[in-house]
Amino acid sequence: xxxxxxxxxxxxxxxxxxxxxxxxxxxxxxxxxxxxxxxxxxxxxxxxxxxxxxxxxxxxxxxxxxxxxxxxxxxxxxxxxxxxxxxxxxxxxxxxxxxxxxxxxxxxxxxxxxxxxxxxxxxxxxxxxxxxxxxxxxxxxxxxxxxxx
Numbered sequence: 001x002x003x004x005x006x007x008x009x010x011x012x013x014x015x016x017x018x019x020x021x022x023x024x025x026x027x028x029x030x031x032x033x034x035x036x037x038x039x040x041x042x043x044x045x046x047x048x049x050x051x052x053x054x055x056x057x058x059x060x061x062x063x064x065x066x067x068x069x070x071x072x073x074x075x076x077x078x079x080x081x082x083x084x085x086x087x088x089x090x091x092x093x094x095x096x097x098x099x100x101x102x103x104x105x106x107x108x109x110x111x112x113x114x115x116x117x118x119x120x121x122x123x124x125x126x127x128x129x130x131x132x133x134x135x136x137x138x139x140x141x142x143x144x145x146x147x148x149x
Contacts (some may be wrong), residue, residue: 004106004144005104005106005132006103006104006105006106006127006129007102007103007127007128008048008102008103008105008107008125008126008127009032009036009052009100009101009102009125009126009127009128010100010101010102010116010123010124010125010136011032011053011054011099011100011123011124011125011126012054012055012056012057012119012120012123013028013055013122013123013124014053014054014055014122015122017031017052017053017054018122019023019124021138022135023133025124025133025134027123028053028124028133029126029133031049031053031132032053032124032126032133033126033128034049035049035050035053036038036128037128038106039144045053047107050099054099054100054102055092055098056095056098057097057098057099057101058101059081059096059097060103060118062096062101063078063080063081063120064134066083066094066112066115067083069115070083070085070111070115071072071116073085075087075090076084078132081095081096082094082095082096082098083095083112085110085111085112089107090105090107090110090111091105092104092105092110092111092112092118093105094112094119101116106122109122109139110145113125113139115123116136116138121137123135123136124136124139
């Protein structure tokens with residue numbers, strides 16, 4: 001059995017870029033992808049691009065926020081800036097950095113997305129390997145709409 005691993009990069013987009021690219025997520029994805037690919041050979045340029053588009057995460061607040069939302073789950077574990085959910089159907093590892101949250105998971109919609117969706121409406125998620133991207137609040141709205149039907 002082959003387990004497909006997805007790697008999601010979770011960005012908190014600043015209000016200006018959120019309003020400009022709300023209806024044009026592909027263009028926002030391409031900017032973030034360029035910064036992601038540039039990072040490998042030009043850290044200064046990459047950091048400058050990120051600083052224009054994103055609002056940094058407060059690492060201490062974010063770690064506490066994720067912990068508070070998962071502490072009663074027996075399948076949840078955290079240490080420093082790493083959070084894990086492991087059970088029979090999900091393996092998700094969330095790493096908190098200032099620029100983004102990085103989630104490695106075996107699911108298309110890991111449980112951490114529900115936590116992050118409560119944090120901000122400006123969350124944009126990219127999977128650069130699979131060329132996938134979306135506004136988290138639009139996916140959450142669609143999930144809620146589909147459940148009601």
